Amino acid sequence: MKLYVFPVAPNPTKVRLYLAEKAAAGLRIPLEEVTVSLIEQAQRSPEHLARNPFGTLPVLETDAGRYLIESLPIIDHLEELFPVPSMFGPDPEARAFARQIERIADIGVLIPIARIVHATDSPIGQPANPALAAYYRERLPRSLDYLEDLLGDGRPFLAGERVTVGDCTLAAGLQFGRFRKLAFLGDHPGLAAWDARYRARPAATSVLVV
Structure with missing residues (x-):
């Protein structure tokens, strides 16, 4: 492959x-x-x-x-x-919840951040579009709030005690913002703490560049 x-x-x-x-x-x-x-x-x-x-x-x-x-x-x-070790969870309910989190992290965070980056300071030369950036900035906090609430019970990862694909999706989106020096977690201390923990993981340090 x-x-x-x-x-x-x-x-x-x-x-x-x-x-x-x-x-x-x-x-x-x-x-x-x-x-x-x-x-x-x-x-x-x-x-x-x-x-x-x-x-x-x-x-x-x-x-x-x-x-x-x-x-x-x-x-x-x-x-x-390659189902083992699973990156979604050990049972059908856990896997469904992990996929739900991944979709929220993707549709609600990664995609808006990508739109904001390309509308603000596109690394591939797309034209600036302040209105589009403002549109997605207004919508981004709702998904960040949801993920922040999940972490409120002290869990280390978005879906619970183990890393799942949703953590990968969120980390990928946040890195793209950092790449253009855009920060999005100032009002979300739980997510900021999660971000610091996740970025320290060996898997993350082997992939993330900023």
């Missing part, structure tokens, strides 16, 4: 953190990482568009030659192939 990625980009980072957490727990998934430079616009090359007509990352090329082009289905596929 091949995984096409670019460092710092949030969705590739989510998948790379997932892989690093699996490896830290004792399972190194055998695949080759291939860098596709967003800075050089390589995602728009005919070669990459043949893999993914939307020109986005990450992309997983399976052993059968199929291309998976969305981060969560990539993780789901790898989890089906």
Whole structure:
């Protein structure tokens, strides 16, 4: 298998953190990482568009030659192939809750942060759009509040006592903000403490660059 990625980009980072957490727990998934430079616009090359007509990352090329082009289905596929140790939980309810948290972290945090970054100081040259940035800044706190409340019982990770894919998603989104020196946790001390703990994990230090 091949995984096409670019460092710092949030969705590739989510998948790379997932892989690093699996490896830290004792399972190194055998695949080759291939860098596709967003800075050089390589995602728009005919070669990459043949893999993914939307020109986005990450992309997983399976052993059968199929291309998976969305981060969560990539993780789901790898989890089906390599279910132990689980990055979702030990039972159906725990896995459903972990997926719920991941969706909130993705739709409610990672995507708004990505929109704010690209509308404020886009690393790939998208035009500034203050109104769009303001729109997503207004909506971001609702999901941050939800995740902050989860941590209010003292749990170390978003879903409880063990790291799950939602932690990977949230960390990926927050790193993308830091990449452009944008901070979002000033009113969320529980999340700020979680962020510091998570970034100190060996899996995180092997992937996160800012």
